[in-house]
Amino acid sequence: MTDTFGEYLKQIREARGLSINQLASLAGISGSQISRIENGLRGVPKPVTLRKIAEATGVSYDQLMGYAGYLPEQDNNLTESPVPGWATNKDKRDFRKMLEDDGELMFDGIPLNKEDKQRIKDVLTGLFWEAKQMNKRKKNSPPSDNTDHSVTNN
Template sequence: MEQEFGVYLKQLREAQGLTINQLAAAAGISGSQISRIENGLRGVPKPATLRKIADATGVSYEELMDHAGYLQEQGLPPAESAPEWATSKDKRDFRKMLEDDGELMFDGIPLDKEDKQRIKDVLTGLFWEAKQMNKRKKPKI
């Protein structure tokens, strides 16, 4: 998967006429990191890094997550997997809540759009990292 994503990123970068350094500067990451990703030496980037690359290239975050293998390997659980006692409010998608324009607060402080995006990026990264770690664990016999 690392090699495939690296090839994809290189093709994307070149199609947009960007050098490694131009993409790195636009994404706020190092040129060596871009180079290692493209050459398959670094592995698949974390979701937070993919968000930066998406913003820099104008490619959707979901498309990059898909090419990186995060969305292909891990399907979301069906709604029926929620416990019986869960109300419809309990089943709300936290991502949608962060994307809504309604007011959200943390510790009594209202969150602006930038705060919500940061929280969403961090939670997305942690969620998919945990999914990958759980997938690698060998079942106990």
Template structure:
């Protein structure tokens, strides 16, 4: 999985018939940054950058997040297995699905339209997977405090 993200990025970009410069312009990311990602010369980008690339390529954000390693670390457990024992059925509701549903949602008494819901979902998705990635790093560091 050394450069799985870069390989996937290049593969999808080429399938779409885009040059690095075209993707850079569409995503609002420098062409040198994209080139370094594709060639494994840059670390894994943050979730907001992955979102820009997925949107520009009209590709699966989840597939990119998985290739980047953000969706790892659940040790094969599904979401229900990760919930605490005290969680009720209301606690177990998937917030992402709630944002995707057509029902009315409000924040501070103001109704959210579809654009609001999508923006909230995008921001929360990025923050959530970034936090999961950071927690995974902390666990590895705590298991091997001398860096080995």
């Protein structure tokens, strides 16, 4: 197992026999971006970029999301998140499942096609896990001292 996402991406790319430029072309992203990721000069890519890399390499999107740290290690299934006891049936509707359904879904009166739904799902997935990570950091950080220590001269 590799230590960083960049090393993991390089391992995948090399296993597929792809150069950086070939992967970049297949994924529709720049070669310099892939190089920076692999060399640790850029952090973990956003979910939208991971989707492109997954499609270009044939690696599952969920696998990349998990390795990138967006999904918890013990449970990569987003649909099994705990639901508060006060939640009504309407509250329990899973937006991700709604985006995955084949039924018509509209935004601002405009029907969404499959690609629109996938892009929205990718963006929301990234935002969701980013928010979860931020909330986890807030719970673990010591409370801040909001006392005003400024001195005023009258």
